[in-house]
Amino acid sequence: MQKLTTIGFDADDTLWHNERFFRITQDRFAELLREHVDGDHLSDRLLAAERRNLGHYGFGVKGFVLSMIETALEVTENRVPGEVLRELIDAGQDMLQHPIELLPHAKEAVEAIASTHRVLLITKGDLLDQERKLAQSGLGDLFDGVEIVSDKTPAVYTRIFADHGDGAARGLMAGNSMKSDVVPMVDAGGWGIYVPHGEEWAFEKAPAPDASPKYQALDHLGQLPALIERIEQG
Structure with a gap:
């Protein structure tokens, strides 16, 4: 047997x-927000948001994008430009269409x-x-x-x-x-x-x-x- x-x-x-696409998008996220917060601090803030949100959104691209948007709003005290949020949404959509x-x-x-x-x-x-x-x-x-x-x-x-x-x-x-x-x-x-x-x-x-x-x-x-x-x- x-x-x-x-x-x-x-x-x-x-x-x-899979993870490489998250890293690429996270690098773009840091570039978009570099005028507001240093990269290391931003990474920590994003990871904290992801941990908080797992119970709400689960694992995956959609929860990641929502956590990026939430973090962008937090670190800019709700002053993040709309075009930055648009770029984050577009980045998430690109991740959902990336070839395997x-x-x-x-x-x-x-x-x-x-x-x-x-x-x-x-x-x-x-x-x-x-x-x-x-x-x-x-x-x-x-x-x-x-x-x-x-x-x-x-x-x-x-x-x-x-x-x-x-x-x-x-x-x-x-x-x-x-x-x-x-x-x-x-x-x-x-x-x-x-x-x-x-x-x-x-x-x-x-x-x-x-x-x-x-x-x-x-x-x-x-x-x-x-x-x-x-x-x-x-």
């Missing part, structure tokens, strides 16, 4: 680039694992945006299930791997976020596999669960099929 039956993949910055660029090894890894296990896409963010990116990625037909969730917690992983597989204990989740993809999956009783991307949103940082035998870190996604094989044989 297989030790693992169901493999979950994160989407943004695990299968395709798959990360190295993403397609090959999903294809290889889909031939031996059930594979799931488990992602958070704007529903329409995530559906658009999945459709453009060309990977949609490989997945046995797709879950777009408001947050990733042990309870969410417990539900998903029960609904689509044989429970979290026989599941594995691979992703670039220690906080969202790895730690809660390990807490749910499954394997959490960290695949670093290089660009990471501060909110997604967390200590690695080094004491858990079900935690592993890889250099890139191309190493995942061999790791799964070793787990099955171990």
Whole structure:
């Protein structure tokens, strides 16, 4: 009997680039407001707004744009020019239309694992945006299930791997976020596999669960099929 039956993949910055577009837009945000506040302070103010607003807007581009607008109003004491707000809205719309660029090894890894296990896409963010990116990625037909969730917690992983597989204990989740993809999956009783991307949103940082035998870190996604094989044989 297989030790693992169901493999979950994160989407943004695990299968395709995402954070780089947030960084580009944030740099433009800083340029637009450089006369009002220094860049480091502005970055801290924006991150604080994003944290406050997660409960209202969730994860994704729309919440990011609203947080930028809120921060711009705050740091200028409501004197931010209308054309600056217009540029921020336009930047958000550009992000929602940006073509998908798959990360190295993403397609090959999903294809290889889909031939031996059930594979799931488990992602958070704007529903329409995530559906658009999945459709453009060309990977949609490989997945046995797709879950777009408001947050990733042990309870969410417990539900998903029960609904689509044989429970979290026989599941594995691979992703670039220690906080969202790895730690809660390990807490749910499954394997959490960290695949670093290089660009990471501060909110997604967390200590690695080094004491858990079900935690592993890889250099890139191309190493995942061999790791799964070793787990099955171990």
